Amino acid sequence: MLILIIFSIVFIKSKQTKQTAKQEVNISEESTEIPPAEEKEKKPVEVKIISPEEEVFQARQARMWSAKIENFEDEYGKFGFCEWRFYLNENNEETLYKEQTIRTVLSTGGDNTCAFTSTFIEKIGKLRVEVTVLVKDFGENLVDTYKAERNYIVD
Secondary structure: OHHHHHHHHHHHHHHHHHHHHHHHHHHHHHHOOOOOOOOOOOOOOEEEEEEOOOOEEOOOOOEEEEEEEEOOOOOOOEEEEEEEEEEEEEOOEEEEEEEEEEEEEEOOOOOOEEEEEEOOOOOOEEEEEEEEEEEEOOOOOEEEEEEEEEEEEEO
16 A cells, blocks of 8 residues: 555656646747847948038148948958049149048948048149049959049139
8 A cells, every 4th residue: 555655656746747847848949939030121332421521621731531431231341442533623624633542441330431631632623532442352352342422622
C-alpha cells in the first residue's frame, strides 16, 4: 500500500512537470514571432552647396566652401572626391577661374561634407560654382556621381 501511494505521488509530480514544460515551450514559441520590420523609404542622395551662405561677398575675402551630401547610406562607407570648379564672368564672358579637389569619407550617419577655406577669388564679377562628387569604393572604383551648382556675386 505504501508503495502504491509513493508511486502515485511520483507519477502525478512527473505529469505536472511535463505540462509546465509544455506550457513554457508554447509561450516561448509565441514570443519568438516578430512581425516583419517596415522598410524605410530610401530618399535620393542630394548634394547642396551650403557655404558660403550669402550671395554677395568681397574679393580676397576668406570663404569656406562647403558642400553637403545628404541622404547618403552605405553599410561600409565610401570615398567622396569633390571636384570644385569656379567660373567667373568678367566682361560678359564666363571662364574657368579655379579648380580644387577635396577628398572626404562618406558614411551612413556621417557628416558627409566636402569643405575647404580659401581667399583665391581675387577678381570681381559673377561667380558660378559647381561641385561634382565622385563616390568611389575603397578600391577607388567609381560607384556614383552627383552634382550641385550655385551662383554668387563678387564685389
